[in-house]
Amino acid sequence: MASFNKVILLGNLTRDPEIRYTPKGSAVCDLGIAVNRQYTLENGERREEVTYVDVVLWARLAEIAAEYLKKGRPVFIEGRLQLDTWDDKQSGQKRSKLRVIGENMQMLGSRPGGAAGAGGASEAGDEDRPARATTPPPRPAAAAAPAEPDEDEIPF
16 A cells, blocks of 8 residues: 655745755755634634644745745645654753655735736746736637637636
């Protein structure tokens, strides 16, 4: 039986991204994300539970996150769980930390300095967003319009 290690998170950043570089030059970005769960007790009282998750992004994804994400911004992360273990130098005890290694990221909400989707200009970082067509592609003048859209023209 195959084993899977997949995590999907939708939350808000709890701090600004922190970027650093390995000795070989690879970008590494640490994020903190708060994910909320709302539920209702048997007596009808509504409760909210917050879980804080540490996320690590690598390479170009790390650079994009460091440049465009800020504390409080909503983000969607897809990745895998990783358990790190080490010996605490002060106490000598074994320590461990579960974190998410982000493999895909989508920035949510409006873009800084403007409304979401405003204008047709592409910004850096859009390569990690799903492509959205703002206007249909131009058709050749000699071609007649087909009754149904061509599969290449469907914006999703």
